[in-house]
Amino acid sequence: xxxxxxxxKFQVLKTGQSMTLxxxxxxxxxxxxxxxxxxxxxxxxxxxxxGAGITDQGEVPNGYNVSRSTTEDFPLRLLSAAxxxxxxxxxxxxxxxxxxxxxxFFGEGSRLTVL
Amino acid sequence: xxxxxxxxxxxxxxEEPVHxxxxxxxxxxxxxxxxxxxxxxQGPEYVIHGLTSNVNNRMASLAIAEDRKxxxxxxxxxxxxxxxxxxxxxxxxxxxxxxxxGTSLTVIP
Numbered sequence: 001x002x003x004x005x006x007x008x009k010f011q012v013l014k015t016g017q018s019m020t021l022x023x024x025x026x027x028x029x030x031x032x033x034x035x036x037x038x039x040x041x042x043x044x045x046x047x048x049x050x051g052a053g054i055t056d057q058g059e060v061p062n063g064y065n066v067s068r069s070t071t072e073d074f075p076l077r078l079l080s081a082a083x084x085x086x087x088x089x090x091x092x093x094x095x096x097x098x099x100x101x102x103x104x105f106f107g108e109g110s111r112l113t114v115l
Numbered sequence: 116x117x118x119x120x121x122x123x124x125x126x127x128x129x130e131e132p133v134h135x136x137x138x139x140x141x142x143x144x145x146x147x148x149x150x151x152x153x154x155x156x157q158g159p160e161y162v163i164h165g166l167t168s169n170v171n172n173r174m175a176s177l178a179i180a181e182d183r184k185x186x187x188x189x190x191x192x193x194x195x196x197x198x199x200x201x202x203x204x205x206x207x208x209x210x211x212x213x214x215x216x217g218t219s220l221t222v223i224p
């Protein structure tokens with residue numbers, strides 16, 4: 001049972017480069033989301049999706065794009081990386097949208113450094 | 116979503132109970148109280164949740180004040196593996212969680 005899988009675990013980029021952080025879940029979860037965590041801070045919601053073809057913005061969406069073409073995958077794209085995007089990124093999923101007791105399952109994180 | 120207030124850090128001796136407080140004075144009637152914890156270098160993991168009544172599971176207990184303006188996560192017997200950052204979160208959808216900075220728990224051997 002893989003759960004939520006994030007790749008890569010570590011990445012170093014130069015300013016202006018683009019890249020995609022991958023997130024896949026094998027639990028048939030409707031809801032998927034991306035968070036970033038900066039040193040000494042809690043997690044902040046970037047984007048989320050309530051099903052295939054449906055995405056929406058969270059607290060800090062600027063500089064990031066997402067799409068949800070399948071239930072399983074929710075990639076996060078950085079089109080032109082900036083040093084301010086240096087962070088640890090977490091993908092999370094939940095079984096059903098709108099159930100207030102839904103448990104979020106998190107991946108192990110992807111550590112991104114932008115030089 | 117309503118905000119929560121937690122102490123930045125707490126310490127506990129190993130094998131003793133730990134009470135982690137959370138204030139949420141602006142909680143709405145439909146907000147559930149969720150607790151997650153984040154071990155070093157890992158993603159957060161679910162601990163427990165509740166609405167009005169106290170809740171118990173294998174990991175912890177959740178005590179909710181009668182007016183629901185505060186709650187307490189209780190770890191009955193702290194172990195070194197319980198050293199983590201504990202987040203208290205309110206949500207009425209179970210999806211869009213807004214994490215604060217949480218409480219960093221240190222367990223002393």
